[in-house]
Amino acid sequence: MSESQDNSMCGNCLECRYDCCFNNSHCGDSHIFGILNPDELHSLMDNKRQIHFRPGETIMKQNTPLTHLVCIKSGLAKVVSEGPKGKNLILQIIKSNSIFTGGGAIVDDFRHFTVAAVTDIDCCFIDTSRLYNLLTKNNTFSIELLKHSNSQHMKMLSTLINLTNKYMPGRVADTLLYLKNNIFETNPFNFILSKQELADMSGMTKESFIRSLKEFEDSGLIRHTRNSIEILKENDLIEISRNG
Amino acid sequence: MSESQDNSMCGNCLECRYDCCFNNSHCGDSHIFGILNPDELHSLMDNKRQIHFRPGETIMKQNTPLTHLVCIKSGLAKVVSEGPKGKNLILQIIKSNSIFTGGGAIVDDFRHFTVAAVTDIDCCFIDTSRLYNLLTKNNTFSIELLKHSNSQHMKMLSTLINLTNKYMPGRVADTLLYLKNNIFETNPFNFILSKQELADMSGMTKESFIRSLKEFEDSGLIRHTRNSIEILKENDLIEISRNG
DNA sequence: ATAATAAATTGACATTTATCAATATATTTT
DNA sequence: AAAATATATTGATAAATGTCAATTTATTAT
Numbered sequence: 001m002s003e004s005q006d007n008s009m010c011g012n013c014l015e016c017r018y019d020c021c022f023n024n025s026h027c028g029d030s031h032i033f034g035i036l037n038p039d040e041l042h043s044l045m046d047n048k049r050q051i052h053f054r055p056g057e058t059i060m061k062q063n064t065p066l067t068h069l070v071c072i073k074s075g076l077a078k079v080v081s082e083g084p085k086g087k088n089l090i091l092q093i094i095k096s097n098s099i100f101t102g103g104g105a106i107v108d109d110f111r112h113f114t115v116a117a118v119t120d121i122d123c124c125f126i127d128t129s130r131l132y133n134l135l136t137k138n139n140t141f142s143i144e145l146l147k148h149s150n151s152q153h154m155k156m157l158s159t160l161i162n163l164t165n166k167y168m169p170g171r172v173a174d175t176l177l178y179l180k181n182n183i184f185e186t187n188p189f190n191f192i193l194s195k196q197e198l199a200d201m202s203g204m205t206k207e208s209f210i211r212s213l214k215e216f217e218d219s220g221l222i223r224h225t226r227n228s229i230e231i232l233k234e235n236d237l238i239e240i241s242r243n244g
Numbered sequence: 245m246s247e248s249q250d251n252s253m254c255g256n257c258l259e260c261r262y263d264c265c266f267n268n269s270h271c272g273d274s275h276i277f278g279i280l281n282p283d284e285l286h287s288l289m290d291n292k293r294q295i296h297f298r299p300g301e302t303i304m305k306q307n308t309p310l311t312h313l314v315c316i317k318s319g320l321a322k323v324v325s326e327g328p329k330g331k332n333l334i335l336q337i338i339k340s341n342s343i344f345t346g347g348g349a350i351v352d353d354f355r356h357f358t359v360a361a362v363t364d365i366d367c368c369f370i371d372t373s374r375l376y377n378l379l380t381k382n383n384t385f386s387i388e389l390l391k392h393s394n395s396q397h398m399k400m401l402s403t404l405i406n407l408t409n410k411y412m413p414g415r416v417a418d419t420l421l422y423l424k425n426n427i428f429e430t431n432p433f434n435f436i437l438s439k440q441e442l443a444d445m446s447g448m449t450k451e452s453f454i455r456s457l458k459e460f461e462d463s464g465l466i467r468h469t470r471n472s473i474e475i476l477k478e479n480d481l482i483e484i485s486r487n488g
Numbered sequence: 489a490t491a492a493t494a495a496a497t498t499g500a501c502a503t504t505t506a507t508c509a510a511t512a513t514a515t516t517t518t
Numbered sequence: 519a520a521a522a523t524a525t526a527t528t529g530a531t532a533a534a535t536g537t538c539a540a541t542t543t544a545t546t547a548t
Contacts, residue, residue, distance in 0.1 A: 081401065083409040084488060091404075103401065106387070107394045112401055135387055142386035143350070143379055149390060150351045153397045157325065157347065157356055160335075160404045164447050165327040167534070195496060203408050205536060210497060226544090244328060411504070439526060449506060454527060470514090 032099060032144045040134060040141075048124050053117040055192070060102055062114040068125035069105070072098045075121035076183070078197065080114045090201040091159060093118070093183050099148075106132070118192055163203040166244035171202040172212040173241040176222065180231055188223070188230035276343060276388045284378060284385075292368050297361040299436070304346055306358040312369035313349070316342045319365035320427070322441065324358045334445040335403060337362070337427050343392070350376070362436055407447040410488035415446040416456040417485040420466065424475055432467070432474035 033041065050073070053059055059070055062082050074096045081089045091113065094100055103112030105128060135142050162174050175198060180189055191198075199209035216222045221237055223230040231237060277285065294317070297303055303314055306326050318340045325333045335357065338344055347356030349372065379386050406418050419442060424433055435442075443453035460466045465481055467474040475481060 081405055083405055084486065085409075087409050089405065089408055103394075103398055105394060106391045107398060112398055135390075136383065139380065139383035139386055142383055142390060146379075146386060146390045146393060147350045149393045149397060150347075150349060153393060153400065154347055154351060154356055156397065156400055156404065160400065160407070161325055161327055161333065163404070163408050164333055165329075165331050206496080207498085207537085208535060214497090242328065450526080451507085451528085452505060458527090 032141070032148055035140050035144060036134075036138070040138060043134060044126055044130050045124075048126060050122055050124050053121040053123065055117055055119055057117045057121075059115040059117060059121065059123065060111055060113075062111055064111050066102050066104055066109045066111050066128060068127055069099060069101050069131060070115065070123050070125055072096055072100070073122040073124065075123075076118040076192070077115050077121055077123075078118050078193075080116060080200070081112070082114055088200045089163075089203060090197060091156065093179075093201075095183060101128075118197075162241075166241075168202070168204055168208055168212050169215070170241050170244040171204065172209060172216070173237045175202045176216075176229065176231060177234070177237055177241060179229075180234075188228045190228045276385075276392055279384050279388060280378075280382070284382060287378060288370050288374050289368075292370060294366055294368050297365040297367070299361055299363055301361045301365075303359040303361060303365065303367065304355055304357075306355055308355050310346050310348055310353045310355050310372060312371055313343060313345050313375060314359065314367050314369055316340055316344070317366040317368065319367075320362040320436070321359050321365055321367075322362050322437075324360060324444070325356070326358055332444045333407075333447060334441060335400065337423075337445075339427065345372075362441075406485075410485075412446070412448055412452055412456050413459070413484050414486075414488040415448065416453060416460070417481045419446045420460075420473065420475060421478070421481055421485060423473075424478075432472045434472045 033044075036044070053075075059077060060068075062080075072094055077094045077100075079091045079094060079100070081091055083089060094115070100115060102115070104110050109128070135145065162171060166174070178201075179191065179193075180187065184190070193201075195210055196206045199206040202209055204212075213222070213224060216237075217224050219236075221231070221233045221240075223232060277288075280288070297319075303321060304312075306324075316338055321338045321344075323335045323338060323344070325335055327333060338359070344359060346354075346359070348354050353372070379389065406415060410418070422445075423435065423437075424431065428434070437445075439454055440450045443450040446453055448456075457466070457468060460481075461468050463480075465475070465477045465484075467476055
């Protein structure tokens with residue numbers, strides 16, 4: 001983990017500092033920071049820097065104190081729940097312009113997840129104390145964060161239902177559709193993720209994932225080369241996902 | 245489902261209306277409503293009545309519009325996610341003095357869960373529009389609700405991890421410990437829940453649940469009579485829960 | 489380039505869990 | 519109380535999934 005400044009920016013003026021965290025002053029779909037005025041943005045960010053992570057590096061570690069939020073400016077990260085006996089579950093992949101708190105914000109102030117870089121990542125850290133301070137001052141911001149939290153909650157519910165109610169083919173189909181439609185948003189998508197990671201997203205062993213993927217390929221549902229997957233019959237995959 | 249007023253109260257004065265929803269003006273551990281002043285409480289509740297449900301009745305149904313929150317004044321209810329093909333998962337049991345929104349509050353305004361009465365229930369419904377209105381006016385309240393939401397989120401995470409990382413004995417142990425320590429809070433606890441419901445809490449079929457329970461009994465970990473379960477060796481159950 | 493290391497794949501097998509059917513027990517209704 | 523219904527239990531079996539070991543292929547370091 002190395003500190004650095006984006007070389008296209010001076011890194012010191014206010015605009016650069018906002019931009020260091022967010023493109024267009026908002027985060028992903030949720031516009032959490034879009035409603036803040038410059039002073040408020042400043043109160044969040046006046047002492048932070050951009051941090052670069054290399055693939056595989058841990059950005060935040062489960063069970064450590066939650067002192068900072070992380071804002072992903074560019075790159076992909078995985079949100080992992082590290083279970084007992086080394087069983088990991090990848091709960092989501094986070095993209096550029098996302099904010100992530102680590103779970104226990106405002107509740108118990110420790111991290112319930114590990115977040116690790118999948119690709120190179122530029123991100124920045126924001127003091128939770130600054131966040132809390134802003135919450136007490138800007139009600140609209142509190143409501144936006146509540147919306148964000150509830151939305152995350154419902155996504156986790158859907159993960160929970162998918163993992164507990166479906167057999168392996170349904171779970172593999174879910175993972176492939178999620179990657180294509182929510183993360184990479186292209187059809188033959190290159191995957192940087194290892195088979196182990198794909199399996200960890202699907203709640204199964206890598207061997208089981210590989211076998212399931214191969215059946216999809218044998219049935220002509222997908223094409224699978226060295227480092228890309230192409231979904232050929234999306235409707236069939238959706239059907240498999242639906243039937244569990 | 246029948247409307248009624250608590251016969252110990254007049255049902256019309258303000259105090260009665262507050263009390264109709266909450267004992268001591270707060271909800272469970274989270275004191276969400278404890279921070280409201282009388283005017284604010286009134287703005288939430290001036291048009292509501294107490295509703296009584298009989299065991300088995302549906303209080304709110306998954307996939308319907310989220311128009312009201314429910315506050316449980318007395319009794320036990322189950323929060324169920326109704327999966328495809330009739331597979332239900334009971335996510336939590338809610339007790340007296342709990343507030344429950346149904347999942348999609350502020351996000352998509354439909355219900356992501358079904359809530360059904362396990363015992364007789366007295367509860368009341370609060371318009372979401374009144375809640376939203378109050379949110380815009382009282383920042384402390386927004387923050388309290390955010391805290392409540394994050395706390396629910398972390399509980400669901402722990403359910404997710406337990407259900408996906410553990411074999412059946414670990415899941416059964418979790419369910420028994422949850423019932424004893426969080427719901428009934430007595431040791432030989434009477435259970436109103438059917439074996440099917442206990443299985444739905446543990447993510448397995450009733451047959452599997454029964455077999456697992458029987459093994460615990462044969463090993464002397466629990467005693468299991470007609471309608472009660474006694475945990476004899478809690479530490480051993482905790483160990484089983486931990487080892488998955 | 490070659491060696492060393494890591495990741496992916498395959499097969500055989502064991503374990504876990506669900507399904508189905510039969511029976512027993514409890515609960516409700518008449 | 520008897521009949522009807524629902525719930526609980528048991529057993530036999532099949533399906534789903536994980537484990538372990540061996541092998542191949544890719545990636546990294548020398």
